[in-house]
Amino acid sequence: MDHGLVQLRIIVTIPSALRSYTKNNSEIGLVASTLEEVLMKLNKRFPGFWSLLVDEDGSLRKYVNIFVNENDIRNKTGLATTLKDGDRVRIVPSVAGGCLNCE
Amino acid sequence: MREAVYALIGTRKGCFIFESDSKRRKWKVRGPFFESSSVFHMAFDRRDEKTIYAAVNCSHFGPTIFRSRNFGRTWKQAKRPPRFSEGSGLKVDNVWHITPGHSNESDVVFAGTAPGALFRSSDGGETWDLNEGLDKHPSRSKWVPGAGGLCLHSIVLDPHNLKRMYIGISAVGVFKSEDAGESWTTKNTNVRADFLPTKYPEFGQCVHKLIMDPTNPQHLFQQNHCGVYRSDNAAESWVDISKGLPSRFGFPMASHPRKSGQLYVVPEEGDFFRVVSNREFAVYATSTAGKRWKKLDKGLPNHNAYLGCYREGLASDSLEPSGLYAGTRMGHVFSSNNEGKVWSVLAQWLPPVYSVSTATLS
Numbered sequence: 001m002d003h004g005l006v007q008l009r010i011i012v013t014i015p016s017a018l019r020s021y022t023k024n025n026s027e028i029g030l031v032a033s034t035l036e037e038v039l040m041k042l043n044k045r046f047p048g049f050w051s052l053l054v055d056e057d058g059s060l061r062k063y064v065n066i067f068v069n070e071n072d073i074r075n076k077t078g079l080a081t082t083l084k085d086g087d088r089v090r091i092v093p094s095v096a097g098g099c100l101n102c103e
Numbered sequence: 104m105r106e107a108v109y110a111l112i113g114t115r116k117g118c119f120i121f122e123s124d125s126k127r128r129k130w131k132v133r134g135p136f137f138e139s140s141s142v143f144h145m146a147f148d149r150r151d152e153k154t155i156y157a158a159v160n161c162s163h164f165g166p167t168i169f170r171s172r173n174f175g176r177t178w179k180q181a182k183r184p185p186r187f188s189e190g191s192g193l194k195v196d197n198v199w200h201i202t203p204g205h206s207n208e209s210d211v212v213f214a215g216t217a218p219g220a221l222f223r224s225s226d227g228g229e230t231w232d233l234n235e236g237l238d239k240h241p242s243r244s245k246w247v248p249g250a251g252g253l254c255l256h257s258i259v260l261d262p263h264n265l266k267r268m269y270i271g272i273s274a275v276g277v278f279k280s281e282d283a284g285e286s287w288t289t290k291n292t293n294v295r296a297d298f299l300p301t302k303y304p305e306f307g308q309c310v311h312k313l314i315m316d317p318t319n320p321q322h323l324f325q326q327n328h329c330g331v332y333r334s335d336n337a338a339e340s341w342v343d344i345s346k347g348l349p350s351r352f353g354f355p356m357a358s359h360p361r362k363s364g365q366l367y368v369v370p371e372e373g374d375f376f377r378v379v380s381n382r383e384f385a386v387y388a389t390s391t392a393g394k395r396w397k398k399l400d401k402g403l404p405n406h407n408a409y410l411g412c413y414r415e416g417l418a419s420d421s422l423e424p425s426g427l428y429a430g431t432r433m434g435h436v437f438s439s440n441n442e443g444k445v446w447s448v449l450a451q452w453l454p455p456v457y458s459v460s461t462a463t464l465s
Contacts, residue, residue, distance in 0.1 A: 017139055021180065047182035052164035056187045056194040063163040093163045
């Protein structure tokens with residue numbers, strides 16, 4: 001039935017470091033209209049996923065980057081970034097060379 | 104009866120599970136698990152004799168807690184790991200310590216984090232809730248982190264009194280609760296804080312590790328930044344038992360599983376030179392609750408040894424005779440199957456060893 005609503009199909013790319021949480025899936029397809037909704041849906045499917053990416057203050061963790069297509073969401077509107085049908089969301093751990101805690 | 108003993112080793116690059124039999128001469132190893140994360144602590148749950156908890160801290164994806172019910176073959180992450188509430192202005196940096204609850208509370212587990220907070224799970228580690236009593240303690244706004252931050256690294260339950268528990272927070276001190284964590288009182292009487300203008304403040308002491316005597320819950324021990332201490336009255340006051348040790352400074356502390364007054368420490372040179380005293384790696388033992396100390400170093404590196412242990416780096420097992428295990432910052436694990444009389448290398452070239460704990464099955 002057509003309600004006049006457009007379902008926004010989004011593809012999320014999961015980095016290898018997080019695939020143990022996603023049952024080894026490297027890509028997840030879902031329907032969402034904002035990045036926040038993407039992460040909430042991933043958390044529902046994979047409990048605990050939200051806290052891997054988002055701090056208690058609601059901001060993206062320091063060493064995590066998320067791109068919508070080629071655009072870093074920090075340069076857009078963060079988790080409130082709106083999505084359009086067919087967008088690809090890439091979760092990318094940042095490079096951390098020289099960080100003593102990471103090495 | 105065949106017995107299996109496990110040495111659970113948390114490191115900077117994941118954790119390892121070593122397995123042996125009661126002789127503890129040959130070990131098999133599995134791991135690392137969580138190799139992209141630091142594992143600050145692992146805890147075996149003696150209530151069901153199968154669950155292992157791991158405090159897993161990832162520089163990228165933050166802190167969480169995993170549990171395994173099959174000795175590491177599979178792991179399950181907490182659905183809701185320890186976190187402060189949104190808008191609190193606080194965020195959990197690391198999970199430092201995990202303690203399973205009382206024997207009659209099969210799904211209760213406690214976790215200590217930095218900045219100094221206690222979390223409780225009532226569903227076996229699936230979800231975690233902040234202890235509000237400690238979070239709202241009137242002293243909290245005056246806590247000042249040291250180099251180790253404000254880590255809550257020790258959680259001690261009184262097995263004879265379900266409502267009494269203790270915690271230790273680095274650069275803050277020891278707290279006691281008589282109402283199962285609803286409220287907390289500082290318990291640092293007679294403990295030195297040489298680095299503060301007031302030598303004996305109410306709080307601000309830097310406890311490095313807090314443990315309880317295995318048979319007498321009135322007796323507690325702490326390795327502090329400024330000495331080794333014993334309490335004979337459930338932490339109401341403390342007695343300095345550092346005499347006989349080469350240094351007052353050190354991090355880990357462990358007790359014998361059954362013998363009252365028998366405990367172990369690894370003294371280090373001091374605050375600004377954190378290597379073992381005299382560059383001799385040695386575990387010091389007392390069987391007299393700190394009246395006398397004996398050096399245990401047969402088989403340990405005792406010349407030019409620039410080694411040291413983190414606060415969770417020393418443990419005993421519950422076999423007879425008890426085994427002892429010491430993990431170093433340089434990636435060694437030394438073990439003894441005879442209460443420290445003779446030591447050997449259980450593992451070396453590991454990543455820096457953050458924690459050593461044990462599990463025994465019969």
